[in-house]
Amino acid sequence: MNFKEFYDRYYNYAKIAANKINGGAPPEVILGFWYWETGRGTNRGTTQFNNLAGINYNRSWRNPLQVKPSPSGEYAIYANLTNFAEDYARVMNLNMYGKVRTAFKSAGYADDVAAISASPYSVDDYDKTTVNNMIAEFRKLQGGAPMAEKYNEIKNVDTFVGNAKTNGADPKLLAIALAGAIVLLLKK
Numbered sequence: 160m161n162f163k164e165f166y167d168r169y170y171n172y173a174k175i176a177a178n179k180i181n182g183g184a185p186p187e188v189i190l191g192f193w194y195w196e197t198g199r200g201t202n203r204g205t206t207q208f209n210n211l212a213g214i215n216y217n218r219s220w221r222n223p224l225q226v227k228p229s230p231s232g233e234y235a236i237y238a239n240l241t242n243f244a245e246d247y248a249r250v251m252n253l254n255m256y257g258k259v260r261t262a263f264k265s266a267g268y269a270d271d272v273a274a275i276s277a278s279p280y281s282v283d284d285y286d287k288t289t290v291n292n293m294i295a296e297f298r299k300l301q302g303g304a305p306m307a308e309k310y311n312e313i314k315n316v317d318t319f320v321g322n323a324k325t326n327g328a329d330p331k332l333l334a335i336a337l338a339g340a341i342v343l344l345l346k347k
Contacts (some may be wrong), residue, residue, distance in 0.1 A: 160200035162293075166300045168200070169193060169211065172244040179248030187301060188271045189247075191294035195286075204229075209237040212247055222246060237292040267292050 173186040173193065174315075193211040197204060204210040208229055213214035216235040224242040225235040237243040251259065255278065262274035272287050274292070 162194075162296045163300060165194055166190065167256055169240070170297075170300075172211075172240045174240060175244040176248045176251070179245060180251045180260060180263070182260050182264055184251070184260070185268070185271070185294075187297040188263070188268055190297040191192075191268075191290050192275060194293050194297075195290050204234055205248050207236075208234055209240050209243045210234055211240075211243060212241075212250075214246060214250055222249070224249075294303050 169190060170186060173189040176189055177184040177186040192198065196202075196213055197211050204213055210229075214225075214235045215233055216225055218228075222235075224246040226238050226239060226242075227236050228234070229236055235246070237246065250256070259271070259274040259278055262270040268291055269287070272290050276287060
């Protein structure tokens with residue numbers, strides 16, 4: 160499945176998951192990982208289990224979203240992709256993924272990929288460069304400029320304002336500087 164087909168089919172589910180992850184998450188990052196983990200939408204989890212992330216079945220969770228175990232007993236089978244997306248968010252909200260949620264809040268994608276790659280149930284063979292490139296492709300399909308650049312610029316303004324407030328900057332000068340920064344960002 161190419162990027163466009165995958166995006167068209169799964170983007171809305173990535174948005175569902177992104178909105179339910181504590182603190183939010185970029186849907187294009189979620190899509191990048193799903194694309195990698197599903198072998199570009201071709202693995203059995205995608206085609207038969209509605210499971211784009213290799214989420215394991217665990218009877219002790221008593222999770223009504225997970226219908227049953229796969230034939231191997233290892234992976235969860237979902238009745239539909241909405242149930243999968245909601246359960247994906249539940250899993251990402253577990254304590255063990257705290258560093259991933261923190262990375263989602265920071266600028267750029269590289270730290271998101273590094274955090275997910277270092278997480279407890281990560282596949283061992285993530286090619287971080289490839290996953291970053293996949294995320295960039297999905298970002299383009301969203302119709303946006305390279306989000307990492309815009310995000311970094313916005314974070315720099317946030318950092319500037321925070322530092323200025325902490326150091327007792329004059330509120331009028333701070334408002335003027337902030338207005339100028341917003342004008343520059345809007346021109347891009």
